[in-house]
Amino acid sequence: MTDEASQSSAHWIYNQTVKMFAAGATPEFEEADELEKYWGRAWGIDNDVGRMRAVLVHRPGDELKVVDPKKRIPEIGSYGDIKEGWYFQSDRVPPLAEMQAQHDGLTAALRAEGVDVFEIEGDHGKRLKSCYARDPLIMVKGGAIVCRMGARIRRGEELAVTRTLAKLGVPILRTLSGSALMEGGSFAWIDDKTAVIGCGVRVNHEGAAQVGEVLKRQGVELIVTDLVGYDIHIDGSFLMVDKGLALVNPAGLSYAFLQDLKRLKVETIEIEPSDYGWVVNSLAVAPRKLLIPEGGSNRLLDQLAKKGIEWKALPYDAMHLNGGGIHCSTTPLIRDRV
Numbered sequence: 379m380t381d382e383a384s385q386s387s388a389h390w391i392y393n394q395t396v397k398m399f400a401a402g403a404t405p406e407f408e409e410a411d412e413l414e415k416y417w418g419r420a421w422g423i424d425n426d427v428g429r430m431r432a433v434l435v436h437r438p439g440d441e442l443k444v445v446d447p448k449k450r451i452p453e454i455g456s457y458g459d460i461k462e463g464w465y466f467q468s469d470r471v472p473p474l475a476e477m478q479a480q481h482d483g484l485t486a487a488l489r490a491e492g493v494d495v496f497e498i499e500g501d502h503g504k505r506l507k508s509c510y511a512r513d514p515l516i517m518v519k520g521g522a523i524v525c526r527m528g529a530r531i532r533r534g535e536e537l538a539v540t541r542t543l544a545k546l547g548v549p550i551l552r553t554l555s556g557s558a559l560m561e562g563g564s565f566a567w568i569d570d571k572t573a574v575i576g577c578g579v580r581v582n583h584e585g586a587a588q589v590g591e592v593l594k595r596q597g598v599e600l601i602v603t604d605l606v607g608y609d610i611h612i613d614g615s616f617l618m619v620d621k622g623l624a625l626v627n628p629a630g631l632s633y634a635f636l637q638d639l640k641r642l643k644v645e646t647i648e649i650e651p652s653d654y655g656w657v658v659n660s661l662a663v664a665p666r667k668l669l670i671p672e673g674g675s676n677r678l679l680d681q682l683a684k685k686g687i688e689w690k691a692l693p694y695d696a697m698h699l700n701g702g703g704i705h706c707s708t709t710p711l712i713r714d715r716v
């Protein structure tokens with residue numbers, strides 16, 4: 379055999395071998411079997427109400443000690459340090475032990491529901507808001523989008539969450555970059571084909587556009603709506619509790635978005651000024667099954683009961699002092715499809 383002939387025969391063998399062992403593009407990345415085989419579990423969600431299987435949290439810790447009782451800003455009733463970037467919008471310093479006990483109550487309730495609870499690892503430095511594990515990431519089909527936080531003191535939560543996701547084996551489909559601002563509390567699934575982002579002081583249209591690029595590849599329409607005033611996240615005013623059923627505070631939502639909900643045939647339960655607003659920041663662990671903070675008015679609880687919603691009420695007032703609730707404290711990593 380000439381050198382030329384033997385080279386072309388080697389090339390033929392190589393081609394045939396590569397052809398025989400090619401992976402092929404389907405089944406797609408987001409298919410449960412693919413994820414389980416190569417990433418260990420079928421990470422990802424495409425709704426906010428299906429039975430929850432895994433969740434990410436951070437138990438509040440020493441990072442809360444950054445709050446210096448001498449740094450009072452009396453004119454607005456907060457504590458804070460503009461130079462260091464930390465703020466604590468409350469009239470008393472963080473009651474850390476109480477916050478930890480309430481957070482432990484939340485994780486115990488999640489475990490009682492059969493949910494695997496994962497902790498964001500690492501040293502949280504002075505990032506006192508990192509107990510709100512909802513915000514540095516967004517879970518979509520097949521994995522996570524890592525956000526870019528809109529408050530200086532929260533920058534760096536992205537790195538801790540990236541390390542944790544990598545350790546768990548959760549695929550990161552995108553990390554927001556450039557001039558994007560995005561926090562997970564302002565993202566919500568409405569159904570498996572539609573999601574919403576509320577833009578405002580913490581989330582800009584560039585951030586929404588970058589999330590929208592990932593969702594577009596998944597066949598998901600993204601509604602981008604504006605929040606009111608200095609509201610930071612849509613999850614203060616909007617919560618899906620089952621397919622086609624949401625709990626809302628209409629005062630925190632745009633009329634355009636209320637119309638979108640009508641178009642999507644989502645029925646709403648509206649809270650009123652006399653209700654405890656934090657109840658909207660609850661968490662569905664399964665369709666029509668919620669973890670809610672204690673303090674819900676009888677009027678609102680009656681409304682929930684009328685819709686066949688069940689709930690477990692947890693003490694969470696100390697955790698609210700840092701500016702977030704039960705929903706803010708959790709990012710579900712896996713839910714059943716509904």
Ligand SMILES: NC(=O)NCCC[C@H](N)C(=O)O
Nearest residue numbers: 510512563611700701702706
């Ligand atoms: N998803 C949420 O609404 N998270 C609450 C974050 C509150 C916290 N005080 C913050 O300013 O980032």
